[in-house]
Amino acid sequence: MDKVMYDVAIIGSGFGGAASAIMLAKLGHTVALIEKGKHPRFALGESTTPIMSKTIRHLGQKYDIPEFVNLASYDTIMSAHMPITCGPKELFHYFWHEPGLSSATLSNGIVPEIIVQTPEVDTQLYRAESDKYLVDVAISYGADYFEETTVEDIEFNDDGAVIKCSRPDGSASEIKTRFIIDGTGHRSLISQRYDLIVPQEELDTPLNSRSIFTHFKDVGDFESSLECDDAFIGRTPVPRIRGTQHHCFDGGWIWFIPFDNGVTSVGLNLDIDTYPINGKTGEEEFWEIIGRYPIVEKMLKGRETLMPFIKTKRIQFRTKQAVGDRWAMLPGSAVGGDGWFSTGLGFTLLCAHRIVDMLHTKMLKDDDFSRQYLENYETALFKEWKYVCRMVDGIYKSMRHFEVFKYYCFFCFMGAESFVHRGGIKRPHDLKYLLLNVGDDNFVAKFEEFYTMVKDLHGREEATQEQLDYLRDFVRYEMKDYNYRDYGNPIYGGVHRRLDKSSRYFAELA
Numbered sequence: 001m002d003k004v005m006y007d008v009a010i011i012g013s014g015f016g017g018a019a020s021a022i023m024l025a026k027l028g029h030t031v032a033l034i035e036k037g038k039h040p041r042f043a044l045g046e047s048t049t050p051i052m053s054k055t056i057r058h059l060g061q062k063y064d065i066p067e068f069v070n071l072a073s074y075d076t077i078m079s080a081h082m083p084i085t086c087g088p089k090e091l092f093h094y095f096w097h098e099p100g101l102s103s104a105t106l107s108n109g110i111v112p113e114i115i116v117q118t119p120e121v122d123t124q125l126y127r128a129e130s131d132k133y134l135v136d137v138a139i140s141y142g143a144d145y146f147e148e149t150t151v152e153d154i155e156f157n158d159d160g161a162v163i164k165c166s167r168p169d170g171s172a173s174e175i176k177t178r179f180i181i182d183g184t185g186h187r188s189l190i191s192q193r194y195d196l197i198v199p200q201e202e203l204d205t206p207l208n209s210r211s212i213f214t215h216f217k218d219v220g221d222f223e224s225s226l227e228c229d230d231a232f233i234g235r236t237p238v239p240r241i242r243g244t245q246h247h248c249f250d251g252g253w254i255w256f257i258p259f260d261n262g263v264t265s266v267g268l269n270l271d272i273d274t275y276p277i278n279g280k281t282g283e284e285e286f287w288e289i290i291g292r293y294p295i296v297e298k299m300l301k302g303r304e305t306l307m308p309f310i311k312t313k314r315i316q317f318r319t320k321q322a323v324g325d326r327w328a329m330l331p332g333s334a335v336g337g338d339g340w341f342s343t344g345l346g347f348t349l350l351c352a353h354r355i356v357d358m359l360h361t362k363m364l365k366d367d368d369f370s371r372q373y374l375e376n377y378e379t380a381l382f383k384e385w386k387y388v389c390r391m392v393d394g395i396y397k398s399m400r401h402f403e404v405f406k407y408y409c410f411f412c413f414m415g416a417e418s419f420v421h422r423g424g425i426k427r428p429h430d431l432k433y434l435l436l437n438v439g440d441d442n443f444v445a446k447f448e449e450f451y452t453m454v455k456d457l458h459g460r461e462e463a464t465q466e467q468l469d470y471l472r473d474f475v476r477y478e479m480k481d482y483n484y485r486d487y488g489n490p491i492y493g494g495v496h497r498r499l500d501k502s503s504r505y506f507a508e509l510a
């Protein structure tokens with residue numbers, strides 16, 4: 001072992017653990033990064049968002065980490081020749097399917113599609129490579145990396161903590177540290193060790209979803225897999241393949257995340273109330289459901305899968321605590337949400353920033369690691385999880401009626417955009433600035449009102465024109481302070497292109 005006592009030991013070298021190690025090592029602290037597996041390895045969380053891109057750029061500038069700045073967009077990853085397979089992401093693309101639907105033409109009137117272009121070209125990340133890259137960067141900044149080293153137990157004492165590890169050859173070792181960041185993901189070591197998981201029957205979220213996913217090779221192109229006219233093809237500002245495609249249907253949705261190497265990550269996500277947990281294999285259930293949606297089936301049928309289908313149980317979970325004396329969990333260890341908003345990596349970085357900043361400016365300096373300094377962190381994390389889950393629950397509930405879904409999606413976009421716009425990324429400890437703007441009481445009150453309407457409509461066969469007009473006007477007028485893109489204005493037909501630099505959004509940017 002290189003150091004007798006590390007300032008910080010980070011358990012788990014996924015995106016969050018490795019990014020935290022980079023920041024702390026760059027700030028001059030001694031860091032142990034401990035990983036039970038071996039990179040490169042598969043990980044979920046492959047689609048980034050404007051929040052993630054802007055956060056990693058901000059952290060790169062704040063801590064002088066050029067590798068972070070380069071990761072902030074597809075274009076810089078490409079121009080810096082980073083050793084990461086990725087893909088351009090400049091659209092959130094939502095297409096709404098009914099069983100048997102195989103066409104979309106503009107002449108039919110409403111096209112069941114929403115396209116929102118991102119402010120810049122974000123990226124799809126092939127996590128096997130991006131996580132390995134970040135670990136290599138952490139090592140280059142001085143972190144000590146322990147691979148194939150499983151943390152079995154932790155003992156806290158007055159001076160710090162002793163981390164007890166095992167290796168595949170049966171050998172055991174100990175790592176001493178002043179503080180621990182738990183980045184071990186959904187089977188968090190600390191939550192198991194201290195029995196911190198909230199039992200499922202007591203979980204305080206309405207969201208109840210599960211997922212089945214794999215990687216495909218050479219999937220079919222969306223536009224070639226449906227009957228459509230030129231007007232449909234031409235309505236998007238850039239080809240749909242340059243985005244994350246969300247294929248939505250009543251009670252579920254499918255992500256398509258294309259990488260430049262011909263691989264596409266595909267995941268089927270299901271509301272458990274509509275699709276109860278069952279004994280089918282992931283592969284059986286995947287094809288059974290895909291078979292109802294001819295466009296998606298055509299894109300996937302007969303294509304090679306590169307790994308077995310992984311089928312989860314309910315994804316949502318929460319721990320009772322996210323911090324303690326001498327330890328803090330990254331969000332992946334403390335809470336589980338849903339893939340819908342692709343918020344995971346952005347959320348992880350925002351939280352890593354909060355922990356790193358508090359450690360650097362206060363706790364390591366004062367040699368005081370009591371949990372009081374991280375109480376705001378815990379409050380922020382659980383509140384963000386609560387509202388992200390409620391927002392995603394509304395997505396599942398809105399999917400019964402395309403127009404309801406459309407206005408609800410716009411509402412959620414406003415949450416993400418106003419968080420960035422208000423400068424939330426640069427205010428790590430202020431509870432008024434939280435992910436998706438849920439630190440803003442006025443925004444939250446309006447969200448609850450809108451969400452209640454959506455839940456009410458979910459229970460009805462039809463939404464009336466009057467109800468739809470109300471939702472549209474709510475988005476357009478009631479939310480105008482948050483609505484930088486004129487969402488809800490019918491002239492856009494559900495397609496919102498990148499904002500002009502002269503727009504109100506940029507003029508008022510914090």
Ligand SMILES: Cc1cc2nc3c(=O)[nH]c(=O)nc-3n(C[C@H](O)[C@H](O)[C@H](O)COP(=O)(O)OP(=O)(O)OC[C@H]3O[C@@H](n4cnc5c(N)ncnc54)[C@H](O)[C@@H]3O)c2cc1C
Pocket residue numbers: 011012013014015016017018034035036037043044045046047048149150151152183184185186189211267315330331332333337338339340341342343344345346348
């Ligand atoms: C269905 C689904 C879809 C998602 N889609 C997206 C998306 O599109 N975009 C997005 O941003 N986010 C998405 N997410 C969230 C994303 O997966 C997480 O936010 C992200 O992976 C968290 O990274 P992490 O580094 O915290 O954890 P992980 O990537 O899970 O890494 C944890 C690491 O800890 C190691 N480890 C575990 N136990 C031990 C131990 N005892 N000792 C040592 N090491 C250990 C593991 O081997 C692993 O390498 C999705 C999540 C789900 C469930």
